[in-house]
Amino acid sequence: MQRLLMLVAASGACLGLLAAAVATAAGATPAQQDTPSMLSHRRQKRDWIWNQMHIDEEKNTSLPHYVGKIKSSVNRKNAKYVLKGDSVGKVFRVNPQTGDVYAFERLDREKISEYQLTALIVDKDTNQNLESPSSFTIKVHDVNDNWPVFTHRLFNASVPEMSAVGTSVIRVTAMDADDPTVSDHASVMYHILKGEEYFAIDNSGLIFTTTKNLDREMQARYEIVVEARDVQGLRGESGTATVLVTLQDVNDNFPIFTQTKYTFAVSEDIRVGSPVGSLFVEDPDEPQNRMTKYSIVQGEYRDTFTIETNPTLNKGIIKPMKPLDYERIRQYSFTIEATDPTINLRYLGGIANRNKARVIINITDVDEPPVFQRPFYHFQLQENQKKPLIGLVLATDPDEARHSIGYSIRKTSDKGQFFRVTKHGNIYNEKELDREIYSWYNLTVEAKELDSSGNPTGKESIVQVHIEILDENDNAPEFAQPYEPKVCENAAQGKLVLQISAIDKDITPQNVKFKFALSTEDSNFTLTDNHDNTANITVKYGQFDRERAKVHLLPVVISDNGRPSLTSTNTLAIAVCKCNERGEFTFCEETAAQVGVSIQALVAIFLCILTITVITLLIFLRRRLRKQARAHGKSVPEIHEQLVTYDEEGGGEMDTNSYDVSVLNSVRRGGSKPPRPALETRPPLYAQVQKPPRHAPGVHSGPGEMAAMIEVKKDEADHDGGGPPYDTLHIYGYEGSESIAESLSSLGTDSSDSDIDYDFLNDWGPRFKMLAELYGSDPREELVY
Secondary structure, eight states: OHHHHHHHHHHHHHHHHHHHHHHHHTTOOGGGSOOGGGGGGOOOOOOEEEOOOEEETTOOSOSSEEEEEEEESOOOTTEEEEEESTTBTTTEEEOTTTOEEEEOSOOOTTTOSEEEEEEEEEETTTOOBSSOOEEEEEEEEOOSOOOOEESOSEEEEEEETTOOTTOEEEEOOEEOOSOTTSTTTSOEEEEEEEOTTTEEEOTTOEEEESOSOOOTTTOSEEEEEEEEEETTOOOOGGGEEEEEEEEEOOSOOOOEESOSEEEEEEETTOOTTOOOEEEOEEOOSOGGGOOOEEEEEESSOTTTEEEEEETTTTEEEEEESSOOOTTTOSEEEEEEEEEOTTOOGGGGTTOOOOEEEEEEEEEEOOOOOOEESSSEEEEEEETTOOSOEEEEOOEEOOSTTOOEEEEEEEOSSGGGGGEEEOTTSEEEESSOOOTTTOSEEEEEEEEEEEOTTSOEEEEEEEEEEEEEEEOOSOSOOEESSOOOOEEETTOOTTOEEEEEEEEOSSOOOTTOOOEEEESOSOSSEEEEEOSSSEEEEEESSOOOOTTTOSEEEEEEEEEOOSSSOOEEEEEEEEEEEEEOTTSOEEEOOOOOOSSOOOHHHHHHHHHHHHHHHHHHHHHHHHHHHHHHHHHTOOOHHHHHTTSOOOSSOOGGGTTOOSSOTHHHHHHHHTOSSOOOOOSOOSOOSSOOOOOOOOOOTTOOOOHHHHHHHHHHHHHHHHTOTTSOOGGGSOOOOOOOTTOOSOOOOSTTTTOTTOOOOOGGGGGGOGGGHHHHHHHSOOHHHHHHO
16 A cells, blocks of 8 residues: 555655646746645636747748748737847848748858847836736758868878888868758768879768879879769869878889999009999988999908998999009909899898899008018026117018119117118117116117119118017026014014015016025024925024124025026114113114115215305305405495495384383493594595484474474585485484484494494393394404505
8 A cells, every 4th residue: 555655655646747848848937837835726827839940041032931820819909019139120020910930031051050049028008018018939951061071171091112002191071061960961972073093082071092003103193083972962163172192112123233334443552441333223212212232242352352332422442451462463253233122022022132243342552561570579688688689570562663672760768779680680688687677678670772873762661579588597586675683682582583584686486485694693692494495594593692792794695596596685673772671772883775875865965065066165155246346335425326225213212111221221331342443534435414302292393393403414415526316315314303223224334434332232141132233343354544
């Protein structure tokens, strides 16, 4: 029962939805629809009534065209019909009394396919709506009045040449503006008007090839004219388009030699790898599809020449792989072949083509330089041998002239002076050679062609000669390093002092054996040979006496096992040192060097002594010249003619109040020594000006005193006939109004006419000794005067 009630409720809901849908289709607004609660009180609803409105486009009858009628169920005499919409009044109009709708323009569906309008019924007097407005659509029916139009008037396409039949080229498209929903109004058919011999087109606009003989070398471009028409057969000029098809190149052509025979001439001195000549072929394919390969197929000279391909120009370049010799072979002849291994033989029916040509290369003679029999020479020479024959170098003239050859050693270094070469190429050494100085000598030997008179013709060659100096046992062994042995003065018997080893400047073989021994047994040391090229020095008796000898010289004899065996004596200087209780050295005497002073050290010592001697001599000569100049010294007036006089320092001491200079002046005046006798009776060039007295503290001199002092100096200079004008020199003869130090100038300090006696400096103590010697009077000089 419950399931039955559910089915009844569902059925009622469905019926309600169906009623709402019918009401909406009738043009009622949502506000006009009856709800379920109003079903019992629903009144009669008034609806708009009109026929289905539609009109054909492009009607040829006279305007206006009847479209349809709108009608409402309202029956009132004062009612009228009204249309609203964008096209009302211009395209569509309605009869207010009857509701007939008319079109006043020809309609084009391709421009506007339907129009949205609104119908109203209003009161004539008040213009109040008597019924709710209703929207409706006027549809324009399509007629087949348009032909297909291509999307482009010109299409470009490409396809590889020699393509198989049915290869797609391009798809073209034409559009028909008519309604595609109307049968056959927008259906398009394609047809090729031009180019149908090689191409075809299907109903979808796809163009494809109909032949496999599209050869780019015969024709590289094709022009196709395509027509588009609709099914009903309406045609027009705008329904055509042009398709330009370009054939893409493929490698389908073999290279062909431009000549059947190539002849070249080349000199015999051409370098290996240099071009001899070029081979050219014709290949109609584009450059990217030209892959020519050249090869020598017949002849005996495949190992003499090679042919390289220039990929840019597709030419073959002949190059020699080894030196050419006119005297041996004067002409080369062989057959060459040109192929293209990248060609797909399916384009050519599986038949490969090989093109051949003949090549002749003539060798021309040139005057070549001499040729050595070997690329380099290696000789061995025992050291300490003079003028033995080291070896022989030999060069010949490769030309037919067979000129004689002269030899010489190029002086590339100072080592070349040790050797000489004869006219026959024999090399000798001029002096004994020491392997320990140079173990190898590298020489450059020149070979020059000589004419019949023995003069060089200008052709020459060089070769490297390496001379290895072999070792012989000519150096005695010596200490491996400079030892500085030390021993405690209270060392016990058997105490190890030092372990020594030896080296040899000669080439030391792996089985070298050095023997060690003492040249004398009269010592407090013992030598023990360890038989492993080392030896131990130990204390023999013990207890050394530092008072008798602080350094013990121990001669050690070292011999090698060479042939002949060489022996040398090396001396160890063993210092006897003071040691503490733990056996640690506390004080040792410096030992002399075990080997003599080297020549370089002697030269350095000699140069130092010579430099010191020269410097001492120069100092002595300088002092002598100064004494001579002092003996013949010039007077102050003469100095004034050459120098700028600085009698005083200037006014820089005016503010020196922290130190009273009168202390120095009082000491100078209170000296016990008599004044120095004057050598000249005439007054000095510029008379000394009486300095104003020092003012009392707190009293300052005015600027007038300074001006008066300057005027006095100027007046003296103007009336002095023995000196230059005052304004020609920088005169610093005035110290300042407050200075009692007088002039600080050093020009007149060494003159005999100075009235200042500096002998009082000798009484001031050793701190003024240097000033006293410089400025004080020398009793010896007074005696001379």
